[in-house]
Amino acid sequence: MSPMRKTDRRGFLKGGLSLGALSLLTGCDLTDNEPAQRLLWNMSWWNDRAQGWLFNPNRLAPTYPESAVDRVFRYNAFYPEDQAPVLDPVTYRLELSGAIGDKRAWTVDRLYQLPQTSQITRHVCVEGWSRIGKWSGCPLRIFLERVGADLTKKYVGFICADGYYTSIDMPSALHPQTIMAFSFADQVLPRKFGYPMKIRIPTKLGFKNPKFVVALSVTDDYPGGFWEDYGYNWFSGS
Amino acid sequence: MVSVTQMRRAWPIVLPPLVVRITHWLNALAIFVMIGSGWRIYNWEPLFGFTFPVWMTFGGWPEVSQHWHNEEGLAGALQWHFAAMWLLVANLLIYIGYGLTSGHFRRTLMPIGPREIMRDLRAALGGSLVHNVGERNAVQKALYIGVITVIVLTVLSGLSIWKPVQFQELTAVFGGYDAARYVHFFCMAAIVLFVVVHVTLTALVPKVLPPMITGRSRRWR
Numbered sequence: 297m298s299p300m301r302k303t304d305r306r307g308f309l310k311g312g313l314s315l316g317a318l319s320l321l322t323g324c325d326l327t328d329n330e331p332a333q334r335l336l337w338n339m340s341w342w343n344d345r346a347q348g349w350l351f352n353p354n355r356l357a358p359t360y361p362e363s364a365v366d367r368v369f370r371y372n373a374f375y376p377e378d379q380a381p382v383l384d385p386v387t388y389r390l391e392l393s394g395a396i397g398d399k400r401a402w403t404v405d406r407l408y409q410l411p412q413t414s415q416i417t418r419h420v421c422v423e424g425w426s427r428i429g430k431w432s433g434c435p436l437r438i439f440l441e442r443v444g445a446d447l448t449k450k451y452v453g454f455i456c457a458d459g460y461y462t463s464i465d466m467p468s469a470l471h472p473q474t475i476m477a478f479s480f481a482d483q484v485l486p487r488k489f490g491y492p493m494k495i496r497i498p499t500k501l502g503f504k505n506p507k508f509v510v511a512l513s514v515t516d517d518y519p520g521g522f523w524e525d526y527g528y529n530w531f532s533g534s
Numbered sequence: 535m536v537s538v539t540q541m542r543r544a545w546p547i548v549l550p551p552l553v554v555r556i557t558h559w560l561n562a563l564a565i566f567v568m569i570g571s572g573w574r575i576y577n578w579e580p581l582f583g584f585t586f587p588v589w590m591t592f593g594g595w596p597e598v599s600q601h602w603h604n605e606e607g608l609a610g611a612l613q614w615h616f617a618a619m620w621l622l623v624a625n626l627l628i629y630i631g632y633g634l635t636s637g638h639f640r641r642t643l644m645p646i647g648p649r650e651i652m653r654d655l656r657a658a659l660g661g662s663l664v665h666n667v668g669e670r671n672a673v674q675k676a677l678y679i680g681v682i683t684v685i686v687l688t689v690l691s692g693l694s695i696w697k698p699v700q701f702q703e704l705t706a707v708f709g710g711y712d713a714a715r716y717v718h719f720f721c722m723a724a725i726v727l728f729v730v731v732h733v734t735l736t737a738l739v740p741k742v743l744p745p746m747i748t749g750r751s752r753r754w755r
Contacts, residue, residue, distance in 0.1 A: 333602065336610075339617035350700050357699045418711060420698060423608065424579035426711050499699045527602055527609040529616065534699040 340529050347531040353467050357498035357534065360416045366427040372502065377488050381457040381508050388492055394513035397444020404492045408478050410434035415473055417498035420534055431496040433477035437470045445514045453519030454495060457508035462521035464497065464504060465531065473498050501532040549745050554638065557629040558746060564622035565725060567592055567614055572722060574611035581719055623689055646675045681728040688721035
């Protein structure tokens with residue numbers, strides 16, 4: 297998503313950091329002193345719980361025919377398209393950490409040899425818009441099983457080459473439609489949509505679908521997320 | 535043929551019981567927050583060629599929002615919307631449950647039919663409709679039944695936008711995700727229209743306001 301439309305996003309990142317630094321210096325944490333903020337954060341935490349209960353691991357997101365696919369798919373990130381990272385398939389590695397048996401890093405070649413499945417599903421953005429697209433790749437469940445991940449852990453966290461990060465609950469990670477997407481619209485995943493790999497989760501909002509994923513962890517320690525740490529609802533299920 | 539006045543006298547005067555008064559004001563609060571935050575959410579991806587002025591919306595001032603949320607006010611609006619929805623729905627369920635089981639709906643909203651609505655509408659437009667505390671004419675009844683139905687529809691269309699996978703059958707009833715957003719918008723517009731009429735009429739006939747707070751009326755005593 298691109299919440300900062302009219303203004304320079306990187307400037308705000310810096311501004312946010314300096315404001316954070318200021319609150320550290322003065323010892324004044326506005327979050328703790330603001331009852332309304334606390335109430336809203338608690339309600340968002342409650343909404344995470346409620347959505348966890350509502351989530352049915354066997355419930356598939358609706359799928360659509362090829363004819364329904366949006367030909368021009370919308371680009372969206374916290375930076376303009378021409379600043380999207382360019383990852384070299386030769387040097388790229390997917391690093392693994394946390395409760396995973398085989399933590400050896402994965403190359404693009406090895407990833408792309410994994411068993412793949414396709415889906416035509418609706419990408420729903422937290423901003424309100426939606427687009428139907430076609431993604432193909434390996435079900436995350438198959439990957440997690442193959443690397444010997446502890447599937448009883450609570451979270452799967454992702455770190456991206458563009459500084460983005462997010463995390464999801466284990467039931468959503470194991471959902472049959474949650475995939476490591478390697479291609480979009482029958483083409484190798486384009487740079488702007490996260491080459492060489494993005495996580496496609498049709499049961500979650502768009503910002504829970506990280507692009508340019510370079511690290512994956514399985515953990516019980518809440519990893520948070522880029523927008524989640526700014527107050528966007530963490531579960532954000534569809 | 536019975537005259538309007540005679541029919542009115544035959545109806546019992548019903549002043550709002552405590553449950554109705556509490557749920558009324560909680561509902562007013564919930565609707566206020568839901569619409570204010572909903573406008574801010576709408577502004578992010580407008581369905582039509584206009585946006586709502588920021589000062590009319592919930593979600594924090596853009597500068598403040600940048601501090602909290604690193605953006606100009608979507609996260610705050612979503613937090614308000616998804617917090618107030620619990621109040622709205624819980625309160626609505628209590629109100630409807632009470633209305634159906636206690637006979638409150640039957641006493642206050644029935645009987646109603648197209649003929650009564652036309653008759654009272656004509657009387658109201660002609661300026662000859664008598665309005666007394668604790669009584670509802672057919673136009674009022676139709677408006678109340680209408681707004682309760684619309685609020686229920688707003689909740690259902692909202693659920694189908696919030697959970698288009700888990701509640702996909704419901705989303706399909708509204709014509710899919712994108713269509714449900716329009717339904718949600720028009721339901722909001724209908725509620726706003728109702729609130730404008732409702733508040734205007736209360737301002738014109740202020741004696742109906744105290745009973746909704748105290749449950750008493752001088753005439754009733």
